[in-house]
Amino acid sequence: xxxxxxxxxxxxxxxxxxxxxxxxxxxxxxxxxxxxxxxxxxxxxxxxxxxxxxxxxxxxxxxxxxxxxxxxxxxxxxxxxxxxxxxxxxxxxxxxxxxxxxxxxxxxxxxxxxxxxxxxxxxxxxxxxxxxxxxxxxxxx
Numbered sequence: 001x002x003x004x005x006x007x008x009x010x011x012x013x014x015x016x017x018x019x020x021x022x023x024x025x026x027x028x029x030x031x032x033x034x035x036x037x038x039x040x041x042x043x044x045x046x047x048x049x050x051x052x053x054x055x056x057x058x059x060x061x062x063x064x065x066x067x068x069x070x071x072x073x074x075x076x077x078x079x080x081x082x083x084x085x086x087x088x089x090x091x092x093x094x095x096x097x098x099x100x101x102x103x104x105x106x107x108x109x110x111x112x113x114x115x116x117x118x119x120x121x122x123x124x125x126x127x128x129x130x131x132x133x134x135x136x137x138x139x140x141x
Contacts, residue, residue: 027054027062028071032085032092035072040084 024032027050034046047059054062063083066072074081085092105111113132116123124132 036089
């Protein structure tokens with residue numbers, strides 16, 4: 001039998017339920033991503049878009065836990081439940097970015113941008129850098 005909270009079919013050792021930087025397990029993050037893309041979806045719809053999906057009952061159990069945590073909401077439509085995020089994607093992104101800044105960059109946006117622009121680890125192409133430059137210039141105006 002799996003550990004408490006092991007809803008991924010007993011695969012906890014493979015990192016299935018490890019916590020992500022946003023406090024969500026990998027499976028919870030996959031569900032949230034599916035809901036942000038769809039806006040609202042059934043357990044079946046969510047399972048269908050998950051990579052290497054767990055069983056349908058495991059998805060339903062995860063949805064129940066996430067509802068209890070206040071991460072998602074649901075409504076009943078006919079014989080099925082439709083789930084949606086409890087927090088807007090924009091608000092979730094801002095919260096995740098604040099955690100990222102605090103955890104890895106001493107709450108410094110400058111250090112984050114410097115890491116992105118590090119020539120030893122090129123992550124941005126010239127076009128992306130130009131778009132960032134335009135965003136900064138717009139913000140300064």
